[in-house]
Amino acid sequence: MIIIRNFILFIFFIILFINFLLDFSGVNDQFGKNGKQFIAKYLVAHKNTINLEKEIKELKKDRNKFERLKIMFEEVYIDLKDDTVEMEYKSNTLDRIFEQIDPYEFDLNIKKSNSDLEFKFNSEHSFSNDDINTRVYSPHKNILLYGIANHFPASGYLETYNNNLILMSASGVLAYSNTELENLKDNLIFNQIKTNIGKFIGEEQFRKSRIHDFDWLEGGWFSIKDINIYKDQIFISYTREVRENCWNTSLLHGKMNLKLIIFENLFTSDECVHFYDNIDNEFNAHQSGGRIINVNDNTLLFSIGDFRSRFRAQDKNSIFSKILEINKKTDDYKVISMGHRNPQGLFFDSKNNILLEAEHGPEGGDEINLIKLNQQEIPNYGWAISSYGEHYGGKNASYNKKKYVKYPLHKSHTEYGFIEPLIYFDPSIGISQIIGVNEQNKYVVASMKDESLYFFDLDYDDENITSPNKVVNGRAENIKINRVNIGERIRDVIYYNKKLYLYLEDTASLAEISFN
Numbered sequence: 001m002i003i004i005r006n007f008i009l010f011i012f013f014i015i016l017f018i019n020f021l022l023d024f025s026g027v028n029d030q031f032g033k034n035g036k037q038f039i040a041k042y043l044v045a046h047k048n049t050i051n052l053e054k055e056i057k058e059l060k061k062d063r064n065k066f067e068r069l070k071i072m073f074e075e076v077y078i079d080l081k082d083d084t085v086e087m088e089y090k091s092n093t094l095d096r097i098f099e100q101i102d103p104y105e106f107d108l109n110i111k112k113s114n115s116d117l118e119f120k121f122n123s124e125h126s127f128s129n130d131d132i133n134t135r136v137y138s139p140h141k142n143i144l145l146y147g148i149a150n151h152f153p154a155s156g157y158l159e160t161y162n163n164n165l166i167l168m169s170a171s172g173v174l175a176y177s178n179t180e181l182e183n184l185k186d187n188l189i190f191n192q193i194k195t196n197i198g199k200f201i202g203e204e205q206f207r208k209s210r211i212h213d214f215d216w217l218e219g220g221w222f223s224i225k226d227i228n229i230y231k232d233q234i235f236i237s238y239t240r241e242v243r244e245n246c247w248n249t250s251l252l253h254g255k256m257n258l259k260l261i262i263f264e265n266l267f268t269s270d271e272c273v274h275f276y277d278n279i280d281n282e283f284n285a286h287q288s289g290g291r292i293i294n295v296n297d298n299t300l301l302f303s304i305g306d307f308r309s310r311f312r313a314q315d316k317n318s319i320f321s322k323i324l325e326i327n328k329k330t331d332d333y334k335v336i337s338m339g340h341r342n343p344q345g346l347f348f349d350s351k352n353n354i355l356l357e358a359e360h361g362p363e364g365g366d367e368i369n370l371i372k373l374n375q376q377e378i379p380n381y382g383w384a385i386s387s388y389g390e391h392y393g394g395k396n397a398s399y400n401k402k403k404y405v406k407y408p409l410h411k412s413h414t415e416y417g418f419i420e421p422l423i424y425f426d427p428s429i430g431i432s433q434i435i436g437v438n439e440q441n442k443y444v445v446a447s448m449k450d451e452s453l454y455f456f457d458l459d460y461d462d463e464n465i466t467s468p469n470k471v472v473n474g475r476a477e478n479i480k481i482n483r484v485n486i487g488e489r490i491r492d493v494i495y496y497n498k499k500l501y502l503y504l505e506d507t508a509s510l511a512e513i514s515f516n
Helices: 002-022 033-042 045-100 103-112 203-212 310-314 398-406
Strands: 117-128 132-141 156-161 164-169 174-177 187-192 224-230 233-243 246-255 264-267 289-294 299-304 322-327 333-338 343-349 354-359 366-372 423-425 431-436 442-447 452-457 469-472 481-485 490-496 499-504 509-515
Touching (some): 103 203, 164 187, 203 233, 366 431
Antiparallel strands (some): 117 132, 117 187, 224 233, 246 264, 354 366, 490 499, 499 509
16 A cells, blocks of 8 residues: 555656656757647646637637628528529529510511621630631620521521621521621621511511420521622522421522612422421421522522432432522523432532532431532432431331331442442531632531531542541541531631631621631
């Protein structure tokens, strides 16, 4: 017992001695961080009282601070919850409103009020690289909304006249830039041109785009399809309702004027594809073609798609799935090529006397075709017997079995007596217009789905160039091709004064491209 008492007293005196020594900073500094913490916690805790009181005071402050933050967050949460309920209510209200209003109504209001279209330079969307310098002009006031086949507004086509840019919307708004193209600044204003285009396609036809119960931003099947100006004449193509729910692609013309244009029919036909009553039980007005190219004073070229009435593509007596040559003086026409699905682009190369045609394939198989003019036999490009694409859903889909029997889509054209495409894209790029640029035999084709431009050269004397040339990931087999991403769907492209002008339909914007 005495031994235990003496041991406890010994420990007590040792602790007192250590406390005495620690009062000297020199001794205290000999201990490391961990040693100091151990001593402060277990040996000299009584000397730490003041520090502990300070820590407790700080902790109380933090606790009070967190309590205030908690109260503030609760108040913010309640406010946000109330705002969310209000926003949901407003969103539901807007949805109900938009169920009753279509984009064409906004466009037609702009048209009826004869309002200017205003665009502003968008530095965030503009860009430059080693090849091009791109200036984007985004809509600022009176924004067009009616699109052809797009979740975003809107579709349009471009031309030039007397150094001014001409814009034709899918809904029939026609306007010109009040600034010449050489003098474009940060603001770009289009003044409207009054027309009678509503006599041919208007509210009744645009409204029928909703017959498919599409979401209102899905776009319109029935619309303006192209614009082309030749000297003092202007030409417009459009989907025409020949009779109730029966459609084709037709052509108007008028005398160019910046104040008023009165359009008249130049080419149409009684032949039409009925929305409900047709052989293949399919209808799609997106596959309507409509591209216009003026060759000379007497002749223009005009493309018409198949409206998904595929059997007409191989019928020489049908206007569908054809490239037509139309006499502007007599309105007579002849077929210069056939077997096209949806010809979206045409370029007449006068130097080589050939026509380059760009067309949408089905699922895969967009094509660029080289058409030699003035042939005795009508050149046939194979649709809907041969194609490098597939019917939507493919061969394994049960609903396609009968379709493949009737329209087999062979993976060869020449074996079945057709002409191979010069170039085809797999997967599809959503091909649109094709044009020639300044250098000889240099071309560019635009795309919607791929949101890019494809530049390529053709040496017609090069025997190594064979058909077809497959393009995958921006590369062709034996044709030099250069893909440049733009970042939006390109509905139309024109070439003027060594620059490209694009209509970008994701944002209803315009772009000017110069070459570096």
